[in-house]
Amino acid sequence: xxxxxxxxxxxxxxxxxxxxxxxxxxxxxxxxxxxxxxxxxxxxxxxxxxxxxxxxxxxxxxxxxxxxxxxxxxxxxxxxxxxxxxxxxxxxxxxxxxxxxxxxxxxxxxxxxxxxxxxxxxxxxxxxxxxxxxxxxxxxxxxxxxxxxxxxxxxxxxxxxxxxxxxxxxxxxxxxxxxxxxxxxxxxxxxxxxxxxxxxxxxxxxxxxxxxxxxxxxxxxxxxxxxxxxxxxxxxxxxxxxxxxxxxxxxxxxxxxxxxxxxxxxxxxxxxxxxxxxxxxxxxxxxxxxxxxxxxxxxxxxxxxxxxxxxxxxxxxxxxxxxxxxxxxxxxxxxxxxxxxxxxxxxxxxxxxxxxxxxxxxxxxxxxxxxxxxxxxxxxxxxxxxxxxxxxxxxxxxxxxxxxxxxxxxxxxxxxxxxxxxxxxxxxxxxxxxxxxxxxxxxxxxxxxxxxxxxxxxxxxxxxxxxxxxxxxxxxxxxxxxxxxxxxxxxxxxxxxxxxxxxxxxxxxxxxxxxxxxxxxxxxxx
Amino acid sequence: xxxxxxxxxxxxxxxxxxxxxxxxxxxxxxxxxxxxxxxxxxxxxxxxxxxxxxxxxxxxxxxxxxxxxxxxxxxxxxxxxxxxxxxxxxxxxxxxxxxxxxxxxxxxxxxxxxxxxxxxxxxxxxxxxxxxxxxxxxxxxxxxxxxxxxxxxxxxxxxxxxxxxxxxxxxxxxxxxxxxxxxxxxxxxxxxxxxxxxxxxxxxxxxxxxxxxxxxxxxxxxxxxxxxxxxxxxxxxxxxxxxxxxxxxxxxxxxxxxxxxxxxxxxxxxxxxxxxxxxxxxxxxxxxxxxxxxxxxxxxxxxxxxxxxxxxxxxxxxxxxxxxxxxxxxxxxxxxx
Numbered sequence: 028x029x030x031x032x033x034x035x036x037x038x039x040x041x042x043x044x045x046x047x048x049x050x051x052x053x054x055x056x057x058x059x060x061x062x063x064x065x066x067x068x069x070x071x072x073x074x075x076x077x078x079x080x081x082x083x084x085x086x087x088x089x090x091x092x093x094x095x096x097x098x099x100x101x102x103x104x105x106x107x108x109x110x111x112x113x114x115x116x117x118x119x120x121x122x123x124x125x126x127x128x129x130x131x132x133x134x135x136x137x138x139x140x141x142x143x144x145x146x147x148x149x150x151x152x153x154x155x156x157x158x159x160x161x162x163x164x165x166x167x168x169x170x171x172x173x174x175x176x177x178x179x180x181x182x183x184x185x186x187x188x189x190x191x192x193x194x195x196x197x198x199x200x201x202x203x204x205x206x207x208x209x210x211x212x213x214x215x216x217x218x219x220x221x222x223x224x225x226x227x228x229x230x231x232x233x234x235x236x237x238x239x240x241x242x243x244x245x246x247x248x249x250x251x252x253x254x255x256x257x258x259x260x261x262x263x264x265x266x267x268x269x270x271x272x273x274x275x276x277x278x279x280x281x282x283x284x285x286x287x288x289x290x291x292x293x294x295x296x297x298x299x300x301x302x303x304x305x306x307x308x309x310x311x312x313x314x315x316x317x318x319x320x321x322x323x324x325x326x327x328x329x330x331x332x333x334x335x336x337x338x339x340x341x342x343x344x345x346x347x348x349x350x351x352x353x354x355x356x357x358x359x360x361x362x363x364x365x366x367x368x369x370x371x372x373x374x375x376x377x378x379x380x381x382x383x384x385x386x387x388x389x390x391x392x393x394x395x396x397x398x399x400x401x402x403x404x405x406x407x408x409x410x411x412x413x414x415x416x417x418x419x420x421x422x423x424x425x426x427x428x429x430x431x432x433x434x435x436x437x438x439x440x441x442x443x444x445x446x447x448x449x450x451x452x453x454x455x456x457x458x459x460x461x462x463x464x465x466x467x468x469x470x471x472x473x474x475x476x477x478x479x480x481x482x483x484x485x486x487x488x489x490x491x492x493x494x495x496x497x498x499x500x501x502x503x504x505x506x507x508x509x510x511x512x513x514x515x516x517x518x519x520x521x522x523x524x525x526x527x528x529x530x531x532x533x534x535x536x537x538x539x540x541x542x543x544x545x546x547x548x549x550x551x552x553x
Numbered sequence: 554x555x556x557x558x559x560x561x562x563x564x565x566x567x568x569x570x571x572x573x574x575x576x577x578x579x580x581x582x583x584x585x586x587x588x589x590x591x592x593x594x595x596x597x598x599x600x601x602x603x604x605x606x607x608x609x610x611x612x613x614x615x616x617x618x619x620x621x622x623x624x625x626x627x628x629x630x631x632x633x634x635x636x637x638x639x640x641x642x643x644x645x646x647x648x649x650x651x652x653x654x655x656x657x658x659x660x661x662x663x664x665x666x667x668x669x670x671x672x673x674x675x676x677x678x679x680x681x682x683x684x685x686x687x688x689x690x691x692x693x694x695x696x697x698x699x700x701x702x703x704x705x706x707x708x709x710x711x712x713x714x715x716x717x718x719x720x721x722x723x724x725x726x727x728x729x730x731x732x733x734x735x736x737x738x739x740x741x742x743x744x745x746x747x748x749x750x751x752x753x754x755x756x757x758x759x760x761x762x763x764x765x766x767x768x769x770x771x772x773x774x775x776x777x778x779x780x781x782x783x784x785x786x787x788x789x790x791x792x793x794x795x796x797x798x799x800x801x802x803x804x805x806x807x808x809x810x811x812x813x814x815x816x817x818x819x820x821x822x823x824x825x826x827x828x829x830x831x832x833x834x835x836x837x838x839x840x841x842x843x844x845x846x847x848x849x850x851x852x853x854x855x856x857x858x859x860x861x862x863x864x865x866x867x868x869x870x871x872x873x874x875x876x877x878x879x880x881x882x883x884x885x886x887x888x889x890x
Contacts, residue, residue: 055724065850066637147600155597212637227726229646230636231846232838235726257723262833262842265702269710270717399849429851433589436598470598 056255057532057551060267060276061544063231063260067223068211069190070143073150075450078541079258083236085190085217086243088117088136089183091540094302095356096454098183102131102191102218102243112178112494119169123243125193126215126222133165138194140173142206153185153453178492180499184455187540192216218243220547221256234258242547249534251550271297271527277551279527281542284401285343291527299527302537303347305354305451306522307459310394310406314515315438315477318386325514326367327377327388331413332406333369338520341405349521351507352449352460356521359456359503364511366518375417391420395445398425403446406519435475448522449473451539456503461487464510478515554879557886561875565868569861576860577621580853581614587634587851608634621857630858635850640858644840648862649733650720651832651839655824657759662766663817667810669767670774675801677779685771692768697827701761701834708757716754718836725750758835762827766820773816777809784808811882818874822867 064077069085081087090101100106103117123131140163143151162174175182193216200210207216213230215223221236228234236256246252261267261276268287270276272294283291283299291297310332318324338346349355350366382388394410396403404423411421424442431447434440452458465487468474483506490502524542528535531552537543588605605611609620624631630640673685709717720735721727728738728747736755739747781787782805790800829841836842840859847855879886 058723065635068637071637147603149600152597152600208637209632209639229838230633230638230643232647232842259719259723259836261718261836263836266705266718266834266836269705273709273713273717275717275719275723427849427851429587429589429849433601433851436589436601 054254054551054553056257057253057278057546057549058276059256059258059278059544059546060261060270061258061278061280061542063234063258065231066212067215067228067234068208069192069217070139070146070150070206071148071208071212073148073188073452075542079544080215081188081190082219082541082545083221083256083547084215084219084223085192086123086219087187087189087191088119089186091187091454092536092538092545094304094537094539096305096451096538096540098187098454101187102136106183108494112180112492113175115173115175115182116166117171117173119171120243121169123218124241125196125218126239127193127196128241129193129195131191131193131218132168133171135194136171136191137163137165139189139191142192143189146206146208150188153181153188157182178494180491180494181453181455181457181461184453184457188453190217193218220244231260236546244547246547249548249550253546253549253551256546268527271529274529277529277532281524281526283525283527285341285345285525287527288343288345288525295530297527297529299525300535300537300543301345302524302526302543303356304522304524304537304542305357305454305539306448306524307349307352307354308346308402308406308448308519308522309352309446310410310517310519311442311445311447311476312516313438313441313443313475313477314479315441316443318381318388318390318392319443321381321384321386322513323377323381323384324386324388327374327381327417327419328414329367329514329517330370330374330377331417331419332410332517332519333413334366334519335369337406337409341409342402342520345523345525346520347523349518351511351518352463352516353456353503353507354451354459354521357454357456357459359460359500359507361504361508361511364507367514369413371413371417378417378419388419391422393422393424393443395424395426395431395442397428397431397447399427406446432472435472436470438469438477441475441477445475447472454540456499457491460503460507460510461491464506464515465491476515478510478513480509480513483509554886557879558872558876561872565872569864569868572864573622573625573861574618576857576864577618580857581617587853589851604634625857625861630861631854633847633852633855635847635852635855640855643843643855644858644862645733647838647840647843650735650837651825651828651841652866653734653736654755654758654762654828654832654837654839655821657755658762658766658824659817659821661759661763662770662820665763666767666770667774667806667813670771670813671778671801671806673771674775674778674782675797682775685775689768689772692764692771695764697761697765698830698834700764701757701831704757704761705834715756720751720754720838721747722750722754758831758837761835762824762831765827766824769816769820770813773813774806774809777812778805781805781809807881811878811885814874814878814881818871821870825863825867 061079062076064072064080066072067080069081086102088101088103089098092099102119102123104120106115106117108115119133125131141160144154144160157175157177157179158173164172166172196216197207197211200207213228214225220239220242222239224235224237238252238254259276261270264284267279271279271291274296288299291299312319312325312328314320334348338348347355348366351360351364353360378388394407396407407423411423414421431445449459462468462473464478464483466479466484469477486502486506490499493499524537526543532549533552534549535543536548588601588610609617632638633640633643669685673682676682705717708715725747727735728742728744731738731741735751736748739751787805790804828839829845832839832841844856844859
């Protein structure tokens with residue numbers, strides 16, 4: 028008997044005296060180990076974790092499914108658009124019930140959009156420029172009309188962001204004109220495939236879901252739907268992986284570290300779902316701050332990043348090189364774009380030219396990383412080493428998302444450089460190239476390159492206003508070509524979403540919107 | 554004695570008031586704009602400005618401080634700007650978890666540390682003494698996050714005998730909430746199976762958290778006992794024919810342990826801060842992880858409340874320790890007069 032086995036036997040004997048919890052006859056619930064949103068109110072927040080609530084507890088008029096994501100009619104059975112692109116009419120399906128059994132009507136849709144606009148939080152940002160609360164009206168018990176103040180092509184793409192809430196369930200909880208926000212932060216008032224058990228809800232700690240048998244889409248698509256879901260975020264990566272391997276959780280988040288992929292795949296009870304997402308990794312440059320106001324300086328940096336080394340070695344080839352602002356797998360990208368390549372000689376030439384033009388290449392450049400996200404550190408460290416070889420001094424500044432994004436409100440406080448991803452909030456080039464490089468968005472974190480090009484502004488605005496998809500495609504391609512030539516940022520890769528799952532989870536279907544968290548499609552093997 | 558207790562309590566008040574002011578100042582110098590965090594990923598500058606006004610973040614700092622003090626005095630910690638829920642409610646949900654873990658660790662540290670220190674002192678320079686010394690050096694030197702992961706690997710992964718994370722089994726869930734302490738609530742609910750399950754979940758985090766404390770207590774007990782053994786009264790007691798065990802356990806230990814009790818009070822603070830790392834690794838839904846989330850999201854309301862609550866708990870524990878000390882050694886209360 029080796030020492031390891033001896034040690035194991037002794038310890039096991041010692042601990043066997045502690046009784047073990049009785050095994051349950053029922054099927055063990057699905058334990059979802061991904062992050063929970065800060066609030067359950069679907070109109071108060073819009074980030075990646077909140078999509079889990081949006082997809083499972085609520086429904087929208089339309090929904091994204093599949094990969095690449097397709098917009099499918101959901102609560103609405105259809106819609107029509109006026110020729111000028113201003114009037115949109117949606118018709119609701121029949122027989123939709125909320126969790127309390129009451130019927131959903133056009134009034135609930137109107138209420139939900141008015142609530143969204145009045146609360147004016149993140150998910151409203153896609154609508155406020157073109158939609159006023161009084162311009163959302165019920166034209167019949169099942170028909171809703173939206174009248175936009177100017178044509179806005181991404182309108183339909185943004186429709187899935189908006190959860191339809193039950194105004195009767197909310198009404199008793201409205202206090203101080205807050206639209207029931209305090210109550211809805213920890214409760215639910217939806218029609219989705221699962222309902223929240225408020226008694227066991229704890230912010231960012233636990234959320235229990237039970238299947239809603241009367242969901243309007245029915246359950247014919249799934250013979251063995253999951254009855255009970257326990258969302259239990261695991262904070263630490265190491266614990267998350269161990270908990271999955273041990274079967275304490277059935278799913279990790281979708282950012283499994285690349286060095287853990289092999290380990291999870293090798294285990295007999297777990298696997299890794301790999302799916303190309305729409306989430307672009309970007310190193311930002313503040314185009315208002317010298318030397319980045321000089322195109323050659325920006326090109327110098329763009330050629331000094333070792334894309335292949337980072338993507339293939341550090342991230343073990345589990346990402347896809349993405350040479351422009353839009354994800355590769357989205358429409359609107361020029362087919363002839365050749366991404367910038369790592370070449371220190373070319374970088375040096377650009378830097379020399381920039382220096383000759385008076386750009387302060389020699390000054391210390393700050394790059395801000397998000398301390399809790401390992402990859403941002405890795406990228407910055409690699410970049411620092413390569414830049415040093417061409418005489419550029421890069422200083423790495425640890426920071427947080429909250430802090431950086433508040434700093435990006437003004438050009439002077441925006442860091443020289445910083446690193447982040449742009450995830451899929453809605454599936455339209457507007458989500459990436461549109462909001463990142465139209466100068467009207469300056470002051471938001473997405474537009475933190477402070478890039479200004481009048482020609483690009485015109486192209487992006489025309490693309491936003493046109494309802495002709497072919498024309499929009501053309502315009503986005505043209506704008507992207509121009510932006511690419513100006514090299515305002517460094518675009519690195521498009522994400523492969525890596526989610527660890529136990530093998531008993533079946534029917535997992537990935538979509539970049541919601542990262543595969545739609546539980547109604549899943550079942551559990553015994 | 555009653556006067557002594559009252560005096561201790563009164564002394565705690567200015568300390569707490571100082572804490573209110575200090576935390577407020579600190580919360581305003583940490584970087585990050587809570588309004589921007591609250592507004593979310595896609596928010597516009599106008600949305601952020603509106604929120605800033607809504608939460609009073611645009612008012613003069615002095616005015617904000619006065620409002621804050623007034624709110625704290627009435628026990629109103631406001632709404633978390635992160636989750637939109639009342640902070641007091643969120644803390645009430647999480648405080649019992651931290652206290653349960655901390656008290657379990659304190660219990661282990663005290664009731665293992667004192668006997669270990671005593672035994673080591675009685676075997677001065679013997680093999681047991683060396684072993685205890687090794688343990689106490691290790692206990693102080695080993696980083697808790699490392700120990701936590703090692704314990705997980707051995708007891709959960711290798712041996713598969715203890716759960717890896719959380720407070721209870723996810724399938725069974727928590728017992729009906731009465732006190733918030735799972736160990737108590739499961740017994741109130743008449744569910745010994747839940748009690749044992751909770752105990753099994755508590756084991757690894759409590760051991761991890763207790764180790765540095767255990768080491769400190771063992772060392773202090775050891776040196777206290779060694780010192781007391783040199784005192785004249787011990788010599789007389791020995792001469793009077795008292796047995797070794799009786800002498801050590803009653804006369805020596807009582808004299809040696811006052812120092813240790815002071816340490817227990819100080820340790821409690823260290824345990825609460827140590828709980829941050831331990832809670833994160835074991836997914837223990839306590840105040841530590843809550844505070845970390847509050848820092849990362851610049852949720853200053855939550856942060857202020859956590860600091861206050863921990864401050865109050867710490868003050869209460871220290872008063873308790875002072876009283877315990879006075880009970881063990883009446884000279885303490887006499888001296889304080």
